[in-house]
Amino acid sequence: MEPDQKKSYWSASVKAGVVFGFVVFLVSTIGSYITIHSEPTGNLLSGTILASLVGCLIAIFGGVLAVKFYINDYGAEMKIGQGAVIGLMTGIVMAVVSQILALIWPVIDGAFIENLQAALIANIELSQQIPDAQKEDMIDGIYAQFQNFYSVGNILQGFLMGVVTYGLLNVLSGLLAAKFMGRTPQPEL
């Protein structure tokens, strides 16, 4: 009888989480620079928002890649619940990695936050979608949001939102990947 190989989800989850956390950060940062370097048009669908949306669509595949890594390591026999757990862990790793990189980047580019803030405010000022009476409030909200960028509350909130969204999305993609790429373990006789 072969010795039982201890199966760990961590290796697959960390590998896929790091890769996709980096990709999500990269897409989001590129989107921010698109916003910074675009002429303000008043359209609130800025590069920043669009990039976070595209990043999220990409992030769904983190759970799929993690299940693929797990199958490469241990074979295709797995339960759907295992796929869900692998997906959840991948989402958490992804949230941590993308959040850390997002905190580091403004240190590398010192003008990043200021430029992004200015670009977002310029778009709000030209926006036709927001009543004039509420524009000032929205601009104040943006100032407050960026001034608190490095506050503990803001960091924890970003991390928590990342865990909830990336975690739950990757639970779904992980269980779907386990269903369609894996094989149900046969009961031992």
Place this chain on the structure above:
Amino acid sequence: MTGNRDLSSGSGLHPLLYYVVLPATLFFAVVAWSPPFFHSSLLEWHESWQRLLFSRICHQQLDRTFTVQGIPLAACSRCIGIYSVLPVALVVFSFFFTVQNKAKPYIVGMFATVSLIVIVDGAANLFQLWQSTDLIRLLTGVFWGVATALLLVIALTHRDI
């Protein structure tokens, strides 16, 4: 019939559906609809955790988002269709529908087709090839939610059914 069906799941569906997937989709649906019930201005909406949560998965563009008494929902018209119908469709399909494995390719194909429609419409709107109305966006979201629920139900159906 043989196999290791989970006895806790009388319908032959995986317990994950009832304990994880359904509560999660219900959570997103409730949160998506909640801002008008808690906030009274755009500033409050902008600073709300509901908007922040969905900002990672929805563009939340104000002119493409339904409002209730002037306060936008937390997700755009297409996403609100997806999140609203997903838990309902999961409940309906899990109660009234068990899927044979031979139906799998058709459901996967249907999911792929509806996904393609949503992607094409979304991209066309983005690149201003045409502008869909909020009703069209809502309907494409609803169809995508139904197709996703079907896909999840077949994924969470025990294989020996």
